[in-house]
Structures are given as structure tokens and as C-alpha cells.
Amino acid sequence: MSTLIVNEETYPLPEDPRTTLLDFLHQHLSMFGAKKGCDHGQCGACTVLLDGERINACLVFAFQLEGKSVTTIEGIAKKTNDSDAKLHPLQKAFVERDAFQCGYCTSGQICSGVALLGELAAKNPSAVTCSADYSQKEDISERMSGNLCRCGAYPNIVDAIEDVIALEPQ
Amino acid sequence: MNPFSLQHIKHTQDINGLSTEDGAKYIAGGTNLIDLMKLQVETPSQLVNLSQWEDEQSITENDDYFRIGAMVTNTALANYAYHQPSLSLLSQALLSGATVQLRNRATTGGNLLQRTRCYYFYDTTKACNKRQPGSGCAALTSMNRIHAILGTSDDCIATHPSDMAVAMMALDAQVSLTSKTGEVRNIPLRDFYCVPSTTPHIENVLKDDEVITAVIIPKQRHGTQYYRKVRDRSSYAFALVSVGAGLVLKNDTIEKLTLSFGGVGTKPWYPASAIRVLTGATFSEEVLDLAIDAELADAKVYGSNNFKPDLLRNTFKSVMHSLYEHQRENGDHEGALYEN
Ligand SMILES: Cc1cc2nc3c(=O)[nH]c(=O)nc-3n(C[C@H](O)[C@H](O)[C@H](O)COP(=O)(O)OP(=O)(O)OC[C@H]3O[C@@H](n4cnc5c(N)ncnc54)[C@H](O)[C@@H]3O)c2cc1C
Ligand code: SF4
Ligand code: FES
Ligand code: FES
Numbered sequence: 001m002s003t004l005i006v007n008e009e010t011y012p013l014p015e016d017p018r019t020t021l022l023d024f025l026h027q028h029l030s031m032f033g034a035k036k037g038c039d040h041g042q043c044g045a046c047t048v049l050l051d052g053e054r055i056n057a058c059l060v061f062a063f064q065l066e067g068k069s070v071t072t073i074e075g076i077a078k079k080t081n082d083s084d085a086k087l088h089p090l091q092k093a094f095v096e097r098d099a100f101q102c103g104y105c106t107s108g109q110i111c112s113g114v115a116l117l118g119e120l121a122a123k124n125p126s127a128v129t130c131s132a133d134y135s136q137k138e139d140i141s142e143r144m145s146g147n148l149c150r151c152g153a154y155p156n157i158v159d160a161i162e163d164v165i166a167l168e169p170q
Numbered sequence: 171m172n173p174f175s176l177q178h179i180k181h182t183q184d185i186n187g188l189s190t191e192d193g194a195k196y197i198a199g200g201t202n203l204i205d206l207m208k209l210q211v212e213t214p215s216q217l218v219n220l221s222q223w224e225d226e227q228s229i230t231e232n233d234d235y236f237r238i239g240a241m242v243t244n245t246a247l248a249n250y251a252y253h254q255p256s257l258s259l260l261s262q263a264l265l266s267g268a269t270v271q272l273r274n275r276a277t278t279g280g281n282l283l284q285r286t287r288c289y290y291f292y293d294t295t296k297a298c299n300k301r302q303p304g305s306g307c308a309a310l311t312s313m314n315r316i317h318a319i320l321g322t323s324d325d326c327i328a329t330h331p332s333d334m335a336v337a338m339m340a341l342d343a344q345v346s347l348t349s350k351t352g353e354v355r356n357i358p359l360r361d362f363y364c365v366p367s368t369t370p371h372i373e374n375v376l377k378d379d380e381v382i383t384a385v386i387i388p389k390q391r392h393g394t395q396y397y398r399k400v401r402d403r404s405s406y407a408f409a410l411v412s413v414g415a416g417l418v419l420k421n422d423t424i425e426k427l428t429l430s431f432g433g434v435g436t437k438p439w440y441p442a443s444a445i446r447v448l449t450g451a452t453f454s455e456e457v458l459d460l461a462i463d464a465e466l467a468d469a470k471v472y473g474s475n476n477f478k479p480d481l482l483r484n485t486f487k488s489v490m491h492s493l494y495e496h497q498r499e500n501g502d503h504e505g506a507l508y509e510n
Contacts, residue, residue: 016173017174017176017217018171018173018174020204039208040205040208041201041205041268041271041272044269044271047271050274053245053274054270054271054274055271055274055275056201056271056272056275059199059200059201059204059205059272059275060199060200060201060204060275061197061200061204063176063219064197064200064219064221065221066221066222112270112271115270116270119270124245124249125248125249125252125261125265126265126270127262127265127266127405141405142404142405143270145269145405145406146268146269146270146271146272146406
């Protein structure tokens, strides 16, 4: 049977091939953490991780991910034995920095930020790290530019990400 | 979204055994096709899923060329090209496109075949010859700020949106195509796209029974390279004008010029006239003007895009000056010039 792994649990693929990953999460798994903003790849609210890389869940059909592993915001917090969820350092930093206002885009921002930490560790270039006068804030903004936030919590989001980078030197 | 049936390929030879319907489409990353399917701009009755296509997910190289499999993602290619001085222009172009999320899914084959971002092509309530041949072109007399000035026709003025293709055009890339019968043909990217003329729905020379298998880029010296993209916001937007260029200078003579333009043409634009004027010429302000004049001789503006010839001229000249200064100070430099 064709399956897809979401937050470490295996699920059968939906019967209707028109089902996007985002609709699969919402309508089949009742996981509403990833948000539907634009539904066209233009806002980043639906960002999830696919084998550790960030993608837009609204522009991929579930069948395209057969056998792959997806992590949503619900799976970012590591489950401990007593089934208490332990927050990811970036989630804690978001709380400490008040890096959200209405909160709608926050799950996408956090998923994106978690992947960004991995990309920095892997030394992936960005349009800004090509720059002669590299500045970390500017680079974080560029790397996070796939996530739009209508209430403009950007400065706090960038601060929260910087806090975590400082915690775990890349 | 209309219902569709599904087929899968794992290996290139599997396309041979496919029983595809007339309205079948390949789906690679899906970042463009799914978008268009949601809007009913594309209504394929069948999709051929390339996600499991193992043969073409990697980049290989030999002494003469780089070969990029059709399913290599934009992220993987940007990371690779970043470490190759002779391909640094390609890395810059890719990193300037879309967002990390999209680049992680977007593929080399899909990026070359992405459709235009013309607003009226996207809006099924508007006339569009590309979407529905013979229905007219709403863009000609409406908002055409993002539209083309080169290679246009009375039937369509849409730009090709890819940044990657602009860089590959400058780097003299070839597209490798495989047919259902296993026939392979390599087409220079410069001959791959069609101008709209009276048939804007025909965008390239790919035949119905062919799939893009790879892009081949010859190993050549391109000197100091630069991809400069001018757009309405500093990230996450398509180019209004872009210039991809590489310059090899000898004393003050332009020994080799690698050049292409984005955002101004109905296809990624190869400026043959400008290159002809400049190659072998002594670098000067005057010769730059002569070159861009020659290229713009056939340019047409449509109202809201009247600013594009000037923007192209200024962007081109500014890029050329930056490359010239860098080559003068750093003799045999090979690699990217990064924006400050
Ligand atoms: C919000 C947004 C912003 C963007 N910004 C930019 C930008 O600034 N610059 C830029 O260049 N691009 C940009 N893009 C476009 C993006 O780069 C393309 O959507 C992507 O490259 C398409 O690749 P894909 O693999 O997802 O293609 P798909 O959507 O899977 O396919 C696109 C087309 O190619 C065909 N196809 C795919 N692979 C093959 C093959 N091997 N052989 C034959 N046919 C094939 C499909 O049938 C389809 O017609 C943006 C996209 C979005 C949504
Ligand atoms: S410019 Fe081309 S794509 Fe846009 S409406 Fe006219 S015909 Fe359609
Ligand atoms: S909902 Fe997916 S990017 Fe906006
Ligand atoms: S927190 Fe409200 S849109 Fe981002």
C-alpha cells in the first residue's frame, strides 16, 4: 500500500490524487498546524519539513511524497516519554521574543526557521551570503523571505532566530 | 480541480511503456503545474508522476561539461554551482528566484518549462491567446508593466519568467530530450524556446512524445560573472529586468562576453546583436551604448512597460561597468561578482 509518514506515523495515501499535502493534513489527519494562507506558494503559511527540508504543503500532491517523511509544527516539539511535548529551542525563543502577533503565520515561520538552522549548518549559500558585506540579520531576512507575516512581527522573528543561532554556534 | 488519472515512471525507459492520453502532463516538483491546475488554467486528464524517477536526480561532470539531471532541484543545483567558478552565474540566478521552500521542490526540467506569469494568462475570465488560441490578448491594451519588449507579436507579449534559464542561456547550455522510442536529441537552449508570433501557445520545440532528461553545460571560461535582477521587492518576486553576464577582458579589449537578459523577452533573451558589437571591441561607454542600441532596435513598448528599455539599458551598463572594473583589477578572475 502507498503510504506517507507524518510526524513519525505512517498513513495511507488519500484515494483522490487531487489531494494536496496541506489538504491531506487538514481533512484527513485533522492536523491544522500548517495554515492555508494563499494556497498558491505565495505566503509560506503552509511550510512543513520534507525529510528535513522546508517546502510549501499547498503546492505538492500527497502522492508525490510516497514513502517520504513529513514533519509539521505538531512534530517539531519532541515528544518525551511521559508524552509531554518539549518545545524546540526556536519555539522557546519565539515565546521569549514575542515573535508573533495574531499567530496565523507562526507555525510556518517556525518550521521555516528550524530548516534554516540546518541550512546554515550545511553552509548553503543564499542570495545574501554571496554578498561582500555579509550581515547576519540581512541574511536571515532573505532566507526567511518565503514566509510573509501580515502583522509585521519580522524584527522579533529575526531576533528569535538569532538567539537560537547563538545558542548552537553553526 | 478536474479529476485526472495517474501514471508513474521510475526509469527513463519507462516512458516508452506509458499509455498516455492526449491531455497528459508530466509533473516534476509541481510548484507551477499544481498552481495552474487549481486555477483551471491547466486541466490535464492525466499526470505522469516523475517524483520517483531515479535516473535523473543527480549532477555529473567530465572534462568537457556538466550534466544536470532534469529532476535535480533548484536548491541542489544552486549549492553545486556556488562551488564551481565557471557556473557561479547560475548559482546567483537560482538563488535570486522564488524562495527556499519553492527551490527545494522546483526541478531543472520544470523550471525550464514553467509558464508565464502574465496576469491575464492566469485569469480564465480574460482573453488570452496562449491559454485559449484565437481568443485575443488582454495584455496588449491593459496592465502590461511586467510584459515583454523584445520578441513580442500582436498576439502575445508575455515574458518567460525563469531566472535559471537566463543564466543557462548565457552559459551556452543544451537541453537533452529523450523520446518515447528512446531517441535522444540535444538542442541548444538558444533554439529551444519559440517566440509567440501567431502561435503563442507553442512555447518550445519539445515534441509530444519527448521528456526533458537533462541540461548540459560546456566547461568554458566566462570570466567574472554577475546575475543582476531588478524587481519590485528585494526578494520573492519575478524580474522586471535581469542581466546575466560574464566578461573576460584582455588589456582593455573584450575578449569574451557571455550575456543574456530576463524580464524583457518573450523567451529568455539571447542578445546576439549586442554581443556582436562588443566582442573584440575596446571597452568604453560609447560602445556599450552602441551595443544596447543595436539590441533595442526592434524593441516595442505597450504603455505600462514603457520604462523597460531604459531600465534594461541602465542595468546592462551598470553590470558591464562592475565586471570591467573587477576584471581590470583581478586579471584572470573566474567566478561571481557579488552584489554589495
Ligand atoms: C510564488 C512563486 C514565486 C516564484 N518566483 C520565481 C522567480 O523569481 N524566478 C523563477 O525563475 N521562478 C520562480 N518561480 C517558479 C518556480 O521556479 C517554478 O514553479 C519551478 O521551477 C517549476 O519547477 P517544478 O519542478 O515544480 O515544475 P512543475 O510544476 O512540476 O512542471 C512545470 C511544467 O514543466 C513540465 N515538466 C516538468 N518536468 C518535465 C520534464 N522533465 N520533461 C518534460 N516536461 C516537464 C510539466 O508538465 C509542467 O508543464 C516562482 C514560483 C512561485 C509559486
Ligand atoms: S500576453 Fe500572452 S499570455 Fe498574456 S494575455 Fe496576452 S496572449 Fe495571454
Ligand atoms: S498557503 Fe502555501 S504558501 Fe500560502
Ligand atoms: S503573526 Fe500574524 S500574520 Fe504573522
